[in-house]
Amino acid sequence: xxxxxxxxxxxxxxxxxxxxxxxxxxxxxxxxxxxxxxxxxxxxxxxxxxxxxxxxxxxxxxxxxxxxxxxxxxxxxxxxxxxxxxxxxxxxxxxxxxxxxxxxxxxxxxxxxxxxxxxxxxxxxxxxxxxxxxxxxxxxxxxxxxxxxxxxxxxxxxxxxxxxxxxxxxxxxxxxxxxxxx
Ligand SMILES: CC(C)(COP(=O)(O)OP(=O)(O)OC[C@H]1O[C@@H](n2cnc3c(N)ncnc32)[C@H](O)[C@@H]1OP(=O)(O)O)[C@@H](O)C(=O)NCCC(=O)NCCS
Numbered sequence: 001x002x003x004x005x006x007x008x009x010x011x012x013x014x015x016x017x018x019x020x021x022x023x024x025x026x027x028x029x030x031x032x033x034x035x036x037x038x039x040x041x042x043x044x045x046x047x048x049x050x051x052x053x054x055x056x057x058x059x060x061x062x063x064x065x066x067x068x069x070x071x072x073x074x075x076x077x078x079x080x081x082x083x084x085x086x087x088x089x090x091x092x093x094x095x096x097x098x099x100x101x102x103x104x105x106x107x108x109x110x111x112x113x114x115x116x117x118x119x120x121x122x123x124x125x126x127x128x129x130x131x132x133x134x135x136x137x138x139x140x141x142x143x144x145x146x147x148x149x150x151x152x153x154x155x156x157x158x159x160x161x162x163x164x165x166x167x168x169x170x171x172x173x174x175x176x177x178x179x180x181x182x
Pocket of ligand 1: 043104105106107111113138146
């Protein structure tokens with residue numbers, strides 16, 4: 001079962017935050033959070049209102065992650081509102097399932113509060129204690145200095161670039177791939 005005991009964290013600006021495994025009942029609010037943060041940063045895979053899962057599909061992702069040994073979906077909750085997420089999406093096939101892809105979002109109101117640091121701490125603590133996982137990967141925008149600094153703080157190294165991964169009209173930009181062992 002890929003779940004964690006909830007982490008209680010006091011953010012740098014004093015808010016009390018709980019980081020816990022997502023439950024299926026969180027799906028609708030998580031889709032709303034993703035639609036919101038898509039419009040707050042140019043560096044996500046989607047823009048405002050463009051998140052690619054419906055609430056039903058997001059509930060399936062959560063159900064799958066809770067049942068899988070190598071996947072985890074976390075939510076960060078402040079004042080009963082989801083303000084951040086961290087996903088470790090484990091691969092499926094025998095040859096790949098020692099690896100998981102990491103994704104993280106933080107609502108703009110909470111940037112710079114240590115929330116991403118707390119989410120990464122909880123997710124990596126789980127991954128490091130998980131015999132099913134050996135390696136984590138992530139993709140980010142090379143100019144996303146905040147995210148790159150965060151990931152390096154947690155031991156991720158630059159691995160290479162995926163050419164033309166991001167598209168905006170006729171403009172293409174590369175993605176930075178980072179990795180670390182666990
Ligand atoms: C990237 C993101 C997750 C960081 O969240 P955050 O809550 O602001 O991060 P934190 O306050 O926990 O700070 C984490 C680290 O980021 C780095 N950081 C913070 N502010 C920074 C800034 N202005 N410039 C460069 N690095 C910065 C620091 O290394 C910091 O660690 P430290 O405080 O231990 O030194 C958040 O900005 C975000 O959601 N951005 C939009 C979505 C996104 O880019 N997601 C990642 C896609 S791969």
